[in-house]
Amino acid sequence: MYKIAVLPGDGIGPEIVPEAVKVLEVVGRRTGIEFQFTEALVGGAAIDARGQALPPETLDLCRQSDAVLLGAVGGPKWDALPPEERPETAALLPLRKELGLYANLRPAYLFEPLAEASPLKREIVAGTDLIIVRELTGGLYFGPKKREKAGAGEVAYDTMLYSTAEIERIARLAFEIASSRRCHLTSVDKANVLTSSRLWRDTVDGLKGEFPEVTLEHMYVDNCAMQLVRRPAQFDVIVTENTFGDILSDQASVLTGSIGMLPSASIGGQVALYEPVHGSAPDIAGQQKANPLATILSAAMMLKYSFKMDQAAAAVEAAVGRVLAKGYRTADIYVPGTSLVGTAEMGALVRRELQEG
Ligand SMILES: NC(=O)c1ccc[n+]([C@@H]2O[C@H](COP(=O)([O-])OP(=O)(O)OC[C@H]3O[C@@H](n4cnc5c(N)ncnc54)[C@H](O)[C@@H]3O)[C@@H](O)[C@H]2O)c1
Ligand SMILES: CC(C)[C@H](C(=O)O)[C@@H](O)C(=O)O
Numbered sequence: 001m002y003k004i005a006v007l008p009g010d011g012i013g014p015e016i017v018p019e020a021v022k023v024l025e026v027v028g029r030r031t032g033i034e035f036q037f038t039e040a041l042v043g044g045a046a047i048d049a050r051g052q053a054l055p056p057e058t059l060d061l062c063r064q065s066d067a068v069l070l071g072a073v074g075g076p077k078w079d080a081l082p083p084e085e086r087p088e089t090a091a092l093l094p095l096r097k098e099l100g101l102y103a104n105l106r107p108a109y110l111f112e113p114l115a116e117a118s119p120l121k122r123e124i125v126a127g128t129d130l131i132i133v134r135e136l137t138g139g140l141y142f143g144p145k146k147r148e149k150a151g152a153g154e155v156a157y158d159t160m161l162y163s164t165a166e167i168e169r170i171a172r173l174a175f176e177i178a179s180s181r182r183c184h185l186t187s188v189d190k191a192n193v194l195t196s197s198r199l200w201r202d203t204v205d206g207l208k209g210e211f212p213e214v215t216l217e218h219m220y221v222d223n224c225a226m227q228l229v230r231r232p233a234q235f236d237v238i239v240t241e242n243t244f245g246d247i248l249s250d251q252a253s254v255l256t257g258s259i260g261m262l263p264s265a266s267i268g269g270q271v272a273l274y275e276p277v278h279g280s281a282p283d284i285a286g287q288q289k290a291n292p293l294a295t296i297l298s299a300a301m302m303l304k305y306s307f308k309m310d311q312a313a314a315a316v317e318a319a320v321g322r323v324l325a326k327g328y329r330t331a332d333i334y335v336p337g338t339s340l341v342g343t344a345e346m347g348a349l350v351r352r353e354l355q356e357g
């Protein structure tokens, strides 16, 4: 039996997360493995109900679970709060930090039927199958920061701070992942300007000898942003700093048709956390327009990484592929000639394929 903490959060979270939970229920029935789901409050929903973005009982539940499934947090309702009380900084970042989730894996894979859904030409996106290994508990997000009065105005700073140990553990994981894939690792930094990037580059270089089968290249982040939309097929595994990885993964999502397609796994601690790359999408919340596939594919990553159920994970991915091949699309990936469906309908279609497959 596996215990799964379910944190729907805000905006479209309560619409997409149940679709992934129901997919896991089908997997449970088919494999005979019991999943026990317990829901908890996080983000704006927790601020409203408990006055705290990350209530202690939510953190305890996560710690006592075998895996965490999260929707998204934040939205305009809580935007006026001071930075330290916002759902993003008071719930999501501490949750990742508390659980020790230093590695965030963000695969960007193009399901072939979606080549038409990308605004980029088919010839450009063809062959997109990369994974961004984003450092998640250090860097610019977590270094010393301050905002204070200075003369007539104010000054503010954030610090991109890394230790050798922090870089080594994320880089080693990225080398290992590259080694299990197409053996090409791109380390992305801004070493022409940033001191922390110099340490990043030197540390990554220091691990090269342990992975002779992997070809390592270094790339500046600005060039990487350009190369991603020029020739994405050149990438296999990208390892990078927290903020760079955040930005590059949203960009990579466009290659796959939509940000509604990108799953993620945050690993490194006792309990891993799975969430779509996108946010709470307030502009479409409550309308059954959200694409649940990123969350369903995040659940597939849970099966693979937390429960070592590789076959079941592949079955979920294949079911998603078949639904897309049959022409069903949520609004974000819709093109004329395909069949427009809502959030719950898309979830039900994946489950039907899974049951039949
Ligand atoms: N992990 C998280 O919890 C997380 C991640 C990113 C942003 N956020 C928060 O979410 C809020 C909104 O942020 P934003 O608008 O910059 O980013 P967003 O990812 O929520 O939305 C960006 C755009 O993508 C669309 N989109 C996102 N997910 C989609 C889906 N599943 N299906 C279809 N369309 C989808 C939205 O409708 C919107 O047009 C903010 O408060 C932000 O801080 C949270
Ligand atoms: C909401 C925000 C703090 C978060 C991040 O930057 O990590 C989000 O953008 C993400 O990509 O998960």
Ligand SMILES: [Mg+2]
Pocket: 246, 247, 250, 277
């Ligand atoms: Mg982001």
